[in-house]
Amino acid sequence: MANMDTAIILAGGKSSRMGFDKQFLKLRDKYLIEMITEKLETVFNEIIIVTSRPEEYEKYGFKLVEDEVKDFGPLAGIHIGLKNSGSMHNYIVACDMPFINLKYLDYMKELIELHECKVDGVITRLGEWIEPFNAFYSKSLIGRIEENMEKGKKQINLLLKDSDVLYISEAKAREFSPDWEMFTNVNTIKDYERLRERLSEV
Numbered sequence: 329m330a331n332m333d334t335a336i337i338l339a340g341g342k343s344s345r346m347g348f349d350k351q352f353l354k355l356r357d358k359y360l361i362e363m364i365t366e367k368l369e370t371v372f373n374e375i376i377i378v379t380s381r382p383e384e385y386e387k388y389g390f391k392l393v394e395d396e397v398k399d400f401g402p403l404a405g406i407h408i409g410l411k412n413s414g415s416m417h418n419y420i421v422a423c424d425m426p427f428i429n430l431k432y433l434d435y436m437k438e439l440i441e442l443h444e445c446k447v448d449g450v451i452t453r454l455g456e457w458i459e460p461f462n463a464f465y466s467k468s469l470i471g472r473i474e475e476n477m478e479k480g481k482k483q484i485n486l487l488l489k490d491s492d493v494l495y496i497s498e499a500k501a502r503e504f505s506p507d508w509e510m511f512t513n514v515n516t517i518k519d520y521e522r523l524r525e526r527l528s529e530v
Contacts, residue, residue, distance in 0.1 A: 331445055332417045332437050335372040336409035337364060338402055338461070339379040339423035350514050351423040352384070355527055360514070363426040365390065371430060374414055377423075378405040401482045406465055407473045416468075417445065422461045422513055426523075429462075429510035432501070436464050439494050448491040452501045452511070459511050460484045 339351045339361065353360050361377070365388065368375055375390045382392040393412045395404040402422075410418060417440050419433060436450045450464040469491060476487055504510065514520050 332415055332419070332440060332464070333372055334374040334376060334413040334415035335368040335419045335421065336376045336378060336406070336413065337361065337368075337421055337423055338405040338409070339377050339381075339385070340402070340405070350520075351379070353424070353514060353520060355426060355523060360426045361385070361388075361423055364421065364423065364428060367428040367430060368419075368421075371433060372419065376409050376412055378409050397477055400477060402460070403473060403477065403482050403484055403487065406484070407470065407477065410465060410467050410470050410473075413467065417447075417464050417466050420461055420463055420465050424514040425461060425510075425512065427505075427509045427512055429505055432462070432504040432510055435504065436496070439496070440464060443494065446492075447494050449488065449493045450496065451488060451493050452496045453498050454508075454511075455498060458485060458488070458495075460488075461513075462511055 351359075351361060355363065365375060377385050377388075377390050377392050378395065379385060379392060380394060382394060385392055391412065393408050396408050396411075397404045406420060409420065419436075421428065439450055440447060448466045448468050452459040452463065469487065472491065473487060476482075481487075502508070512523070514523065
């Protein structure tokens, strides 16, 4: 089994705040999913897309999987992605996070290697909070995820609380992305409009 050769993209369904499926938004005439996969293909041999609409992604040729447990949020996506991965440590990102930072990705890989791959994940802090995506999760979490799902615990932070996770400080992460762009996602129409404006200025 490869150590860190898989990227998992969580492509959920309709966004309640957007009013439509944000995974099919476009920036610079490209779908967000295309912007993400074009970068990930340069560093990963396996890309898995977790989606409730696999027919929309068949044309890309990636491995497609659906949640085993419906209506359980991102934790269910992480669960099925890890179960279907050929790697021990997996990079996980959401489908609305187009600004992949490859240098930061390499830094997270280096941290895992420094700890001899004996960690459950690598997560970035933001103040008192965490950034659950643009992160690494290990297959070692599968059993704990299933326990939490059986108990109805959907929160990712509850999973990580009792796990052997490496946390990267906000200050360190900002060395790679001062404006926090690599964690930018699209939750509202205003978010989308701001992204379009930013890219038009570049």
